Structure formats: C-alpha cells, structure tokens
Amino acid sequence: MVLEPIYCPSCTSTNIVKHGKSTQGKQRYKCRNLDCSRSTFILRYSYLGYLPEVKQRISEMAINGSGIRDTARVLKISPTTVIEELKKRS
Incomplete structure (x- = not known):
C-alpha cells in the first residue's frame, strides 16, 4: 500500500x-x-468551471476583450458560469 x-x-x-x-x-x-x-x-472536480485555473482564465479573457459566449466556448464551460464568476470579480 x-x-x-x-x-x-x-x-x-x-x-x-x-x-x-x-x-x-x-x-x-x-x-x-x-x-x-x-x-x-x-x-x-467533476465540472471544469470549479477549477481555480479556469476561473483565472475567465478574468484574463475578460480583460483582453473576449465576450461571455466566446469565453464559455473556449473553456468548455457554461456561459452562466462565466457571468457568475465575472460578477464575483467586479
């Protein structure tokens, strides 16, 4: 063992x-x-949206001008997850 x-x-x-x-x-x-x-x-984690690395990438992509749907598509997560994470960061 x-x-x-x-x-x-x-x-x-x-x-x-x-x-x-x-x-x-x-x-x-x-x-x-x-x-x-x-x-x-x-x-x-069973859902990628919970990972700290993905949350960091959401913020970075928002700063660089990526839209919510574009971010969700690239990271393979829900647009709702992107919106909620951006609400927390602001």
Whole structure:
C-alpha cells in the first residue's frame, strides 16, 4: 500500500485533513495552515468551471476583450458560469 501525500492547491502545505463529502460524493479536504487563503478543496472536480485555473482564465479573457459566449466556448464551460464568476470579480 502506497500513501500519496495531499497538497493544498493554494499554499502547497501537507497539513491536510478530510472534511466530509460533497453533494456528488467526492472527498472534501481542509487545509490546516492558518495563513492559507483557501480553507476547503476537492482534488478532482467533476465540472471544469470549479477549477481555480479556469476561473483565472475567465478574468484574463475578460480583460483582453473576449465576450461571455466566446469565453464559455473556449473553456468548455457554461456561459452562466462565466457571468457568475465575472460578477464575483467586479
């Protein structure tokens, strides 16, 4: 049996504990690092719109003048997800 360490996506700390399950049944984890900006996370999201990298790309594409539908088509996510993320960022 091999134990694979789990790293926090924000601070790369290994001080991680299990923190229940999501509504889809995926394992949720909690970072115990007090300086970390992210408290809970899931390792493998089932929808690409939840990934922090995709959220960052939404902001970058909006700054560069891409429209909502264009952004959604390129990133293969829903236009509603793009709109909601842009509302949060403004």
